[in-house]
Amino acid sequence: MGLWVFFIxxxxxxxxxxxxxxxxxxxxxxxxxxxxxAYVQYVAALLLLGARLTGNA
Structure with missing residues (x-):
């Protein structure tokens, strides 16, 4: 849950x-x-999303 809040x-x-x-x-x-x-933040959010969806976070 905390990672989703951080992502948002x-x-x-x-x-x-x-x-x-x-x-x-x-x-x-x-x-x-x-x-x-701003673009670096978007990339970081995408990396966090990818890690979360693949189960690595």
């Missing part, structure tokens, strides 16, 4: 960061770095 929190965080970079932070000089952080 990662997705919400990444989605929030990505939404900010396409909205209010669109003109920020470090928008590329922020988007990279």
């Amino acid at each position: 929190l990662i997705l919400l965080s990444a989605s929030g960061i990505l939404a900010l970079t396409f909205g209010p932070l669109k003109a920020a000089p470090n928008v590329g770095a922020l988007r990279t952080v």
Whole structure:
């Protein structure tokens, strides 16, 4: 149960960061770095999901 909550929190965080970079932070000089952080969070969530579904977590 805890891993699913952590998975959802990662997705919400990444989605929030990505939404900010396409909205209010669109003109920020470090928008590329922020988007990279969001994409890395999505990859981490997918790895956690894969590990959970295969029984390795």
